[in-house]
Amino acid sequence: MSTDVPRFDRRRLLGAAAAGAAAAPLLAGPADATAARTAAAPAPLGRGRAVTTGADRAADDGWSTLAGVRVGVITNPTGVLRNLRNIVDEMHESGEVEIAGVFGPEHGFRGTAQAGGSEGTFIDERTGLTVYDAYGADVAKMTEMFTTADVETVVFDIQDVGSRFYTYIWTMWTAMQAAVATDKRFVVLDRPNPVGGTARGPMMTAAYTSGVGAREIVQQHGMSVGELARFFDGEFLEEHAGGRLTHLDVVEVSGWRRKTLYADTGLDFVMPSPNMPTSDTALAYPGTCMFEGTNLSEGRGTTKPFELIGAPFVDHRWAARLEEADLPGVTFREAYFNPSVNKFAGEVCGGVQVTIQDRDRFDPVRTGVEMLVAAKALYPEFAWRQDSWDTARPFWIDKLTGSTRMRTQIDDGASGDDVEAAWRDELATFDATRRKYLIYR
Template sequence: MNLAKLLATASQGALLLLVLLISACSQALPVDSVKKQAASTELTIGAAQLDLYLPLLANKRVGLLVNQTATVNDLHLVDLLLQQNINIETIFAPEHGFRGNYDAGAQVNNSIDSKTGLKIVSLYGANKAPTPTQLANIDVLVFDIQDVGVRYYTYISSLHYFMQAAATAKIPLLVLDRPNPNAAFIDGPVLDLAYQSFVGMHPIPLLHGMTVGELALMIKGEAWIEQADNLQLTVIPLANYRRDMAYSLPVKPSPNLPNDQAIALYPSLGFFEATPLSIGRGTDFPFQVIGYDKFSLANFCFTPVSTPGAALTPPLMNTQVLGQDLRQVHSQGLNLSYLINWYQLFKQHNAVFFSSESFMDKLAGTNKLRLQIEQGLSEKQIRQSWQAELSQFKQQRQPYLLYL
């Protein structure tokens, strides 16, 4: 019987033993399908399976890369581990900060957590990866952040740099896995490394259909970090999870993704960040509308203002705009029609649509998408151009998949 089948049938005690044995061998958990014991059918996140990872943290100095999404039944992982007498040395914070209250793109500063007194080190400020000095007193690192499965969402870029630092320092890394709310979709252009940036680190599609645990395995396995063989990686998997499951996030992952609709539309509307249009930053419905002040495709009226989470001059701030209200639109995966239709409208008015071509290309991971839209290709034609690379990616990722 292979290790994946053992995990599928093991008792809790046996499963813990397997995790410890795998960790001792500097390997991740098995990469076929991982299922919990037949006694339970409830989806259980990695962080909730304390028996599987507390022994790996006991009597160790721990560094955590977490934010406001790292919760177990409304209790933050930091508080949960402190209750278990785990010695937390440092909290590392990604974009939007430890509490998730920084604007998109805003520099996150080092600080002290007022509740626990723990030091918080920013990985979205002077440095994207922990420095050797910041890791000097740490024995093990833990990553637990809710992702949304879209390549330009920067939490997986922070994961990349965290893994790189762990590999360089030869510090073991635990990834506590969480569901991907867009896991059912593999779509969009595969990133060309010539366009690599913090909004796209890896040669994966815009929608990659993987959890952060699976992606961590792929980053290591494909040697997308230096000294990948040095990294002792352990993934604590989800129990009773399938990637076709609908999953509503219990905590909003960032200030401008407040609900399921915004998360579903995010892959399609994120490209508008490279245009002069508003997608609702500075309103109660970010990433659920599209609007402009000079001409429009529809007549929904809204006015962006400076608000918490969008205080840094959201596009068209204090300007009444007209546009599309997508709050009730059924949206799944990647829909290019919004981008194409608005581009055509701007073209009719001899107006510049891609106000930042370079940022558009970074978001897309290639300049091909922008050029295809400018050349007037249909959505069907554009999608067809991705299929060979998507097929190759599906084969490439197969060894790293943990779930059906």
């Protein structure tokens, strides 16, 4: 199979100029990042700036990039246009796109399933289309589904939240491998990274890869899904799929820059999953999701998941100690809550509410580390979650952080500074590697 870089359509959209930026190429391929950065006219920074998603740009162009082929769409409730209608519903009603099948990730295509669940394979009542269950599918299963549906082009359109342990990017990774196996074109309708373009945290190691971190990237990857697709194609597919994609196209976001957080895009935030209600939840998540790997509640079953953290044995001392740390951009309020589901359901938990005061200065991974260090030091009851189904790698925190290192450092009494210093070199190496795959300035 040829791995030559394909020729890409250079049509420009009139609507991009109205969005406050010169029209960039509709499709970006592996060699297009520099040209795209040069072609894009500067847009004013600031709140409320106009950002247009890849899906809206494709729709504004009459879905022409998907014309004449049978399309398999990987999406969920976040795959919406500016009118907040799902792209599958819009494509289907337009008559411009032949949809061969829809592929639902974790939580499902229509978003009805909780964490770790999916909707199964079913016929969608609204469209009559077959929705295939892609959550947890391996490459062989994904390949089988693409073949059964007779897909010619695979389209990915899901709002990621910028953290390695959010599973949608790994559904994309599996689909990319299946696309190599079946020689399918792969198209990403790109969306902004809601936590911006800064990479943070420790690297995943091969020994600890799983469904919450299938390949070696850092904890907060700092890329859009389109950029990640380019990274996966350039860094991993040759080794793990036997070749690269023959056609990888990214329909770019217009008007977005790397430092722009979701609150400043002017876009409506559609919940990517049941416990990701706001863009501030997404900002905290790369750090506070590490509490999934402990016996503290990460706030599931409350109205502030990943912002309320605690347990029945936690008291006022945790908030006081964290406030003394004077971490940038964040404050910690002593808080008490009673989760309705998940850990400690129906029990009163003491803990903290993480309040982001300055989004630009806040470092979620460092914040999460300081919270873990303090909780371990203060409470003898603190423990790391162990999973009986993986006796070789029983600690969930190791899968979240990428190795045993953070857990053993904290157990040995390391400071937050010590923990952060341990990943500094690998983060710098990753940051340098990813630069050639970046699209946005």
